[in-house]
Amino acid sequence: MNTPLWQPDPERIEQSRFREFSDYCKQNHGFSASRSPQALYQDLHTWSVTHPADFWQAVWNYFRVKGDPGPRAHIAAKDIRQHQWFPEARLNFAENLLWQDDAALALIERGENGRREEISYGALKAEVASIASYLAACGVSRGDRVAGFLPNSRYSVVAMLACTSIGAIWSSCSPDFGFQGVLDRFSQIEPTVLFACDGYRYGNKNINTLPRVEQIAQQLSSLKGLVIVPYATGDNSDSTRKNSELTSTWGGIIQQYQGVRLQYEAMGFSDPLYILYSSGTTGQPKCITHSIGGTLLQHLKELGLHTDVRENTRLFYYTTCGWMMWNWLVSGLALGATLVLYDGSPFHPEQSILWDIAEQEAIEVFGASAKYYSACEKYGLTPGQSHNLAALRSLLSTGSPLSHESFEYLYREVKADVCLSSISGGTDIVSCFALGAPVLPVYRGELQCIGLGMDVAFYDENAQALEQGKGELVCRQAFPSMPIGFWNDPDGSKFKAAYFERFDNAWAHGDYGELVPHNDPTQAQHHGVIIHGRSDAVLNPGGVRIGTAEIYRQVEKIDAVFESLAIGQQWQDDIRVVLFVRLQEGIDLTPELTEQIRTTIRANTTPRHVPAKVIAVQDIPRTLSGKLVELAVRNVVHNESVKNREALANPEALELFRNLPELQS
Numbered sequence: 001m002n003t004p005l006w007q008p009d010p011e012r013i014e015q016s017r018f019r020e021f022s023d024y025c026k027q028n029h030g031f032s033a034s035r036s037p038q039a040l041y042q043d044l045h046t047w048s049v050t051h052p053a054d055f056w057q058a059v060w061n062y063f064r065v066k067g068d069p070g071p072r073a074h075i076a077a078k079d080i081r082q083h084q085w086f087p088e089a090r091l092n093f094a095e096n097l098l099w100q101d102d103a104a105l106a107l108i109e110r111g112e113n114g115r116r117e118e119i120s121y122g123a124l125k126a127e128v129a130s131i132a133s134y135l136a137a138c139g140v141s142r143g144d145r146v147a148g149f150l151p152n153s154r155y156s157v158v159a160m161l162a163c164t165s166i167g168a169i170w171s172s173c174s175p176d177f178g179f180q181g182v183l184d185r186f187s188q189i190e191p192t193v194l195f196a197c198d199g200y201r202y203g204n205k206n207i208n209t210l211p212r213v214e215q216i217a218q219q220l221s222s223l224k225g226l227v228i229v230p231y232a233t234g235d236n237s238d239s240t241r242k243n244s245e246l247t248s249t250w251g252g253i254i255q256q257y258q259g260v261r262l263q264y265e266a267m268g269f270s271d272p273l274y275i276l277y278s279s280g281t282t283g284q285p286k287c288i289t290h291s292i293g294g295t296l297l298q299h300l301k302e303l304g305l306h307t308d309v310r311e312n313t314r315l316f317y318y319t320t321c322g323w324m325m326w327n328w329l330v331s332g333l334a335l336g337a338t339l340v341l342y343d344g345s346p347f348h349p350e351q352s353i354l355w356d357i358a359e360q361e362a363i364e365v366f367g368a369s370a371k372y373y374s375a376c377e378k379y380g381l382t383p384g385q386s387h388n389l390a391a392l393r394s395l396l397s398t399g400s401p402l403s404h405e406s407f408e409y410l411y412r413e414v415k416a417d418v419c420l421s422s423i424s425g426g427t428d429i430v431s432c433f434a435l436g437a438p439v440l441p442v443y444r445g446e447l448q449c450i451g452l453g454m455d456v457a458f459y460d461e462n463a464q465a466l467e468q469g470k471g472e473l474v475c476r477q478a479f480p481s482m483p484i485g486f487w488n489d490p491d492g493s494k495f496k497a498a499y500f501e502r503f504d505n506a507w508a509h510g511d512y513g514e515l516v517p518h519n520d521p522t523q524a525q526h527h528g529v530i531i532h533g534r535s536d537a538v539l540n541p542g543g544v545r546i547g548t549a550e551i552y553r554q555v556e557k558i559d560a561v562f563e564s565l566a567i568g569q570q571w572q573d574d575i576r577v578v579l580f581v582r583l584q585e586g587i588d589l590t591p592e593l594t595e596q597i598r599t600t601i602r603a604n605t606t607p608r609h610v611p612a613k614v615i616a617v618q619d620i621p622r623t624l625s626g627k628l629v630e631l632a633v634r635n636v637v638h639n640e641s642v643k644n645r646e647a648l649a650n651p652e653a654l655e656l657f658r659n660l661p662e663l664q665s
Contacts, residue, residue: 004441004442004443005407005408005411005420005441005442005443005444006411006416006417006418006419006420006441007442008438008439008440008441012438013438013439016308016438016439017304017305017308017310018041018305018306018308018437018438018439019040021062021304022040022044024058024061024062025044025047025054028058028061029051029054029055029057029058030051030054031043031044031047031051031054032047039526040439041437041439041440041449041526042526042527044452045449045450045452048452048453049453049454049455049477052073052074052453052477052478053072053073053074054073055452055453056073056074056085056086056297056453056480057073059300059301059453060073060086060297063304063334063335065091065096065296065297065300066091066092066096066099067089067092067095067266068088068089068090068091069086069089070086070087070088070090071088072086072087072088073085073086074087074478075087077478078505079505080477080478080482080505080506080507081478081482081492081495081496081500083478084270085269085270085293085294085478086269086293087269087270089268089269089293090267090268091269091292091296092164092165092167092264092265092266092292093164093267093273093295093296094128094161094162094164094165094264095165096296096334097161097330097331097333097334098121098124098125098128098161098262098333099336100121100311100333100336101121101122102120102121102125103120103121103122104121104311104312104336104338105118105119105120105121105312105338106119106120106121106123106338106339107119107124107154107157107338107339107340107341108314108338108339108340108341108361109153109154109341110340110341110342110357110361111201111342111343111344112201112202112204112343112344112345112348112349112353113201113344117154119154124154124157124158124161125262126258126262127154127158127162127254128158128161128162128165128262129162129257129260129261129262130253130254130258130260131158131159131162131253131254131257132162132163132165132166132262133257133260134162134225134227134248134253134256134257135162135163135166135168135193136166138192138193138224138225139192139224140163140166140168140192140193140224140225141166141167141168142166142167142168142267142271143167143168143169143271143272144168144169145168145169145170145171145189145190145191145192146163146169146170146171146191146192146193146194146195147170147171147172147173147186147189147191147193147195148160148170148171148172148173148194148195148196148321149172149173149174149175149177149182149194149195149196149197149209149213149216150172150175150195150196150197150229150231150321151174151175151197151200151231151321151343152174152319152320152321152326152341152342152343153231153341153343154341155195155197155231155250156172156195156321156326157333157339157341159195159227160172160330164273164292165262165263165264165265166265167265167267167271168192169189169273169274169275169289170273170274170275171186171189171191171274171275171276171277171287172321172322172326173185173186173277173322174320174321174322174323174606175196175197175199175200175207175209176200176202176207176320176322176606176607177322177605177606178212178602178603178604178605178606179212179215179603179604180553180554180604180605181550181604181605182212182216183216183219183220184284184285184550184553185277185285185287186216186220187219188284188287188487188488189275189487190220190222191220191222191223192223192224192225193223193224193225193226193227194216194217194220194223194225194226194227195227195229196209196213196216196217196227196228196229197213197229197230197231197232198210198213198229198230198231198232198233199231199233200231200232200343200344201232201343201344202345202348203344203345203348204345204348204349206232207232208232209232210228213226213228217244217246223246224246225246225247225248226244226246226247226248227247227248227249227250227253228247228249228250229250230249230251267292268292269291269292269293269294270291270292270293270294270484271291272289272290272291272292272484273290273291273292273295274289274290274295274327274430275287275288275289275290275487276288276290276324276327276427276430277427278427278428278498284549285550286486286494287486287487287488288427288428288430288483288486289483289484289485289486289487290430290481290483290484291480291481291483291484293480294479294480294481294482295327295331295430295431295481296331296334297480297481298429298430298431298479298480298481299328299331299334299431300334300335301451301452301453302328302431302432302435302451303315303328303331303332303334303335303337304335305437305452306421306432306436306438306451306452307365307394307396307421307435307436307438308365308394309332309335309337309365310335310336310337311335311336311337312336312337312338313332313335313336313337313338313364313365314337314338314340314361314362314363314365314391315329315332315338315340315363315364315365316339316340316342316357316358316361316363316365316366316367317329317367317368317396318342318346318354318368318369318372319367320343323427323544324426324427324430325367325398327430328430328431329367340357340361340363342354342357346372346375347375347379351376351379351381352381352383352386352387354366354368354372355381355383355386355387355389356387358383358387358389359387359388359389362390362391363391364391364392364393364394365393365394365396366392366394366395366396367395367396367397367398368396368397369397369398369399369400369542369543370397370398370399370400370402370403370406370422370543371399371400371541371542371543372543373397373402373406373409373410374403374405374406374573374574376409377405377406377409377413381413382413383413383414384412384413384416385413389414392414392415392418393419394418394436394438395410395414395415395418395419395421396421396422396423397420397421397422397423398422398423398424398425398543399540399542399543399544400540400542400543400574400575401422401424401445401530401531401532402422402445403445403573404444404445405573406573407420407442407444407445408444419436419438419442420436420442421435421436421437421442421447421448422436422446422447422448422531423435423436423447424447424511424513424529424531425451426509428483428498428499428509429479429482429483429509430481430483431451431481432451433450433454433456433473433509433511434447434449434450434451434513434529434531435447435448435449435451436448436449437449440526441518443518443528445530446516446528446529446530447528447530447531448528448529449526449527449528449529450527450529453479453480454475454479455475455476455477455479456473456474456475456476457471457473457474457475457476458470458471458472458473458513458514458515459471459472459474459503459506459508460472463503463504463506466514466515467515467517468514468515468517469514470512470513470514470532471514472502472503472508472509472510472511472512473508473509473510473511473512473513473531474503474506474507474508474509475506475507475509476505476506476507482507483495486498511531512531512532513529513530513531513532514529514530514532515528515529516529516530539566539567539568539575539577540568540575541568541574541575541576541577541612542574542575542608544608546577546608546609548566548567550605550609551564551566551577551579551601551605551609551611552564552566553604554600554601554605554609555579555581555600555601557600558593558596558597559584560583560584560587560593561581561583561584561597562581562582562583562584563581563582563620563628564579564581564620565579565580565620565628565630565633566578566579566580566611566630567580567630567634567637568634569613569634569637569638569663570638571612576611576612576613577609577610577611577612577613578611578612578613578637578663579597579611579613579614579615580615580616580617580620580633580657581597581614581615581616581617582616582617582618582619582620588616589614589615589616594614597611597614598610598611598614613662613663615660615662615663617656617657618656619650619653619656620633620653621633621650621651621653621654622650632654633654633657636654636655636657636658637657637658637663639658642654
């Protein structure tokens with residue numbers, strides 16, 4: 001654990017944006033630096049949380065944010081939820097992502113069917129202007145919601161930028177979401193316009209989404225416009241319009257508004273930008289609302305300083321538009337990067353498809369889930385031998401903790417001289433609490449550092465910060481990317497309950513982890529981070545967060561099922577979804593019923609929600625108030641102790657889940 005897998009050489013440190021930024025802070029904001037690179041990082045982090053106004057003003061100035069920051073960087077408050085950042089600032093998110101020369105390359109779009117297209121910044125701006133004009137013609141204005149049911153493609157990027165250029169709020173789902181999953185999200189925010197694809201391709205299969213789109217549109221009474229995006233067919237004809245006056249085609253809009261001038265609506269720093277969704281563990285997904293300025297500054301810091309992205313960097317992350325990593329990836333445009341977008345299976349038509357793209361597009365920063373890297377190892381892929389990855393300098397991993405074995409595999413079989421940064425944060429903050437740094441060493445199983453400006457600690461049950469040992473991840477100070485709140489939560493009670501009730505005046509994130517001190521006298525002290533996983537009942541197969549309530553709502557439509565309970569079981573370096581069903585009296589769990597359950601879940605949520613195991617049980621434990629106790633069942637399955645049995649109405653039911661033979665294979 002004390003031997004680094006990788007250390008940056010002095011030249012890389014000196015040429016990093018981190019070093020340049022620290023020098024800028026010395027010269028302009030009173031930061032006093034230290035000795036070695038590791039000490040420098042620790043010193044800069046300490047300064048960033050003890051002088052937050054100076055630090056975030058430095059981020060604004062160093063990255064040359066377009067807009068007026070106003071006279072104050074923040075107004076402090078005793079309650080961190082009342083803290084204000086740049087209260088008089090005026091800026092536009094899209095403008096800060098579209099400042100580059102027209103000839104520069106903005107996007108490279110790839111697909112598993114061989115699709116490849118390049119889009120310059122000039123072409124990107126032109127399409128954004130056309131779509132923005134269409135939105136304005138539909139009556140969309142600042143504060144209205146625009147939704148996307150789209151693949152990771154130029155269409156999603158253009159639609160988001162057009163939306164935010166006029167001050168509207170963007171929200172998206174990926175097209176593998178079922179009808180109910182989409183409706184559970186979009187019905188809450190009442191979008192004015194919906195952008196929806198006609199289909200997509202995954203695993204060598206073409207999936208037609210138009211029937212689902214029609215269903216969704218019929219249920220969204222707020223719609224004034226529906227745009228059919230010809231992603232699968234390339235068909236911009238009226239045949240995709242379903243004879244609705246609300247419906248337009250992407251190509252028709254581009255043609256109608258060709259040559260219009262792109263304009264930007266000046267907005268406040270804390271005005272809403274994105275609505276992202278919680279996993280839906282306890283009911284409908286929560287609509288987490290993120291601010292314009294907070295998202296921009298946080299992403300500039302993370303991509304620029306922690307990931308060393310700059311102009312023309314080839315940046316890739318395997319993601320969908322239903323995951324916050326898409327929002328994070330797109331902010332690379334604010335640094336002048338070239339984004340490489342991929343839509344499709346990560347292992348079709350070849351298991352090496354993503355590494356093929358990494359070689360062909362000379363990707364410098366490559367990101368994917370921890371599960372993806374684990375699967376590459378199990379498939380026996382050796383990209384370092386089979387591919388030319390000379391351009392690759394950073395690997396990113398998130399979604400779940402990256403195993404020690406995966407750290408070693410990536411350095412052994414992908415590239416020895418690369419900064420491997422496991423990162424951790426989430427949808428809740430559309431960013432990271434702990435991540436990487438190009439000036440720090442990499443240790444097995446560890447995230448390199450706490451993010452600059454993030455006052456992170458790990459608390460024990462008595463709200464005491466732990467110097468060593470496992471605890472709850474908290475953030476003790478306000479930070480710009482803290483959500484504005486939840487949509488449709490006027491008194492803020494749901495928002496408070498989600499993050500601020502466990503510990504006084506501190507953000508409780510729901511992750512379980514620890515700090516790891518490194519005290520090598522030749523490198524000075526700094527802290528790595530280990531994340532051990534979520535501390536609640538959220539399922540996490542393949543690094544994708546899944547709420548149990550989304551599964552229950554589908555399963556219990558089936559008459560034969562009385563009730564159900566889902567957990568995540570640790571299995572082969574991952575988490576697999578296990579569904580327990582209590583059936584109606586006289587009903588047996590036949591193969592046909594099992595298939596019906598899986599088909600229903602798949603049709604209305606996503607393929608990742610489908611359980612690996614469906615097991616019938618005679619009873620399901622619940623609290624005295626009737627709530628299911630998922631965590632207690634999960635503990636029994638993993639042979640861990642169960643606390644507070646006295647709170648259960650039927651604690652004897654827990655024994656039904658112990659040492660089940662079905663869970664041994």
